[in-house]
Amino acid sequence: MPKKMCDEVVSILENRKVNGKYYKLTFQSTLLSQKVQPGQFLQIRINQGNDPFLRRPFSYYRVIGKRVELLYEILGRGTDVLSKKKKNDELQIMGPLGKGFCKTIGKKKRLLVAGGVGVPPLVFLAERYSTDYLLIGTKSKLEVLPKHELKKVKAEILYATEDGSYGSKGMVTALLEKIIMHEDPRGFFIQTCGPKRMMEAVMALAGKYGIEGESSWDETMACGVGACLGCMVQTKEGLQRACVDGPVFKFKDLV
Ligand SMILES: Cc1cc2nc3c(=O)[nH]c(=O)nc-3n(C[C@H](O)[C@H](O)[C@H](O)COP(=O)(O)OP(=O)(O)OC[C@H]3O[C@@H](n4cnc5c(N)ncnc54)[C@H](O)[C@@H]3O)c2cc1C
Ligand code: FES
Incomplete structure (x- = not known):
């Protein structure tokens, strides 16, 4: 096991639904909360038995002292079982x-583009490091995070919903293009995480406007x-x- 990593049994402090999409799970751990960077993740053994057999990966959403928060959506069996865990239940x-994600981006403006399971790590990044824009793409208003979940984010937060029920109507990449066209695009540094199709579209725009950035490839x-x-x-290499080499990769290193 690489240095500074640990495998620990923790007790759940809280596990509750925060909106029509996400659940928030909170636990406390000295080791799992140490020296964490936004974009890093945890592997959770959801049950002690074999159902589900493999651990499931989740990004850090927030670390406050020893308290760790995760934000997750139910996609299949593992996350469904996880959503039924109660206070004081244990997880390995x-x-x-x-x-x-890289924290230093020189004088560039940090512009984050998030969707789906990519929202938690980018909210964490925006809370930790000075950020200009946080763009979030969702299907509808039901998936919009409650305001108190974003109160520590100093960036301008803009939503794009596919049905137009909140923020701009349409894809988050249309919103992204509107923003980057307003000023010198090369003054931005984009960091993105979410569905692959969204990240590919973000990288295509970054390529078109000559913008540097990073994306987090949340592979199974x-x-x-x-x-x-x-x-x-x-990657090009x-x-x-x-x-271990990611999940965050620079746009210029990806094929
Ligand atoms: C580095 C990393 C960080 C992640 N962070 C978060 C997080 O913060 N919050 C969160 O809700 N989820 C996150 N995920 C995704 C999460 O791991 C999956 O949703 C989970 O493993 C699904 O398990 P399951 O048993 O419920 O579903 P499964 O039965 O394993 O899969 C159900 C469905 O979900 C899809 N799926 C599985 N894995 C992923 C994935 N990585 N991305 C998109 N779709 C997937 C499958 O294709 C399938 O259609 C992250 C994944 C990675 C690799
Ligand atoms: S998940 Fe096993 S090598 Fe990456």
């Missing part, structure tokens, strides 16, 4: 894992520690493991 968790992961080679990402 390994972390912090992977390489997070089995081991989370570089052993199974199940999370490979095609060849295939790399998202769990």
Whole structure:
């Protein structure tokens, strides 16, 4: 196991629904809360038995002292089981894992583009490091985070909903293009996490306007520690493991 990583059994402090999409899970741990960078993740063994068999990866959403918060949506069996856990139930968790987003971007404006399971790490990044814009794409108003969940974010927060029920109507990438066209695009540094199609569209725009940035490739992961080679990402240097070489990669390094 790499240095500074731990595998610990923790007790759940809170696990509750925050809106029509996300649940928030909170626990306390000295080791799992140490030296965490936004973009890093944890591997959770959801049950002690074999159902589900593999651990599931989740990004850090917030770390306050020893308190760790995760924000997750139900996508399948593992997250459904997780959503039914109660206060004081135990979970075995390994972390912090992977390489997070870069914090220093010189004089550029930090512009974050998030969607789906990519929202938690980018809210964490916006809370930790000076950010100009946080753009969030969702299907509808039901998925918009309650205001108190974003109260520590100093950036301008803009939503794009596909049905137009909140913020701009349409895709978050249309909103992104509107913003970058307003000033010198190369003055921005984009960091993105979310559905692959969204990130590909963000990277295409970044390429068109000559903007540097990073994206977090949340590939399906089995081991989370570089052993199974199940999370490979095609980079200019060849295939790399998202769990240890990423999940955050620079746009210019990706194929
Ligand atoms: C580095 C990393 C960080 C993540 N952070 C978060 C987070 O903060 N919050 C959160 O809700 N989820 C996050 N995810 C996704 C989360 O791991 C999956 O939602 C979870 O593993 C699904 O498990 P399941 O058993 O419920 O569903 P499964 O039965 O395993 O899958 C159900 C459905 O979800 C899809 N799915 C599985 N994994 C992913 C994935 N990585 N991305 C998108 N779709 C997926 C499958 O294709 C399938 O359609 C992260 C994933 C990675 C790799
Ligand atoms: S998940 Fe096993 S190598 Fe990345």
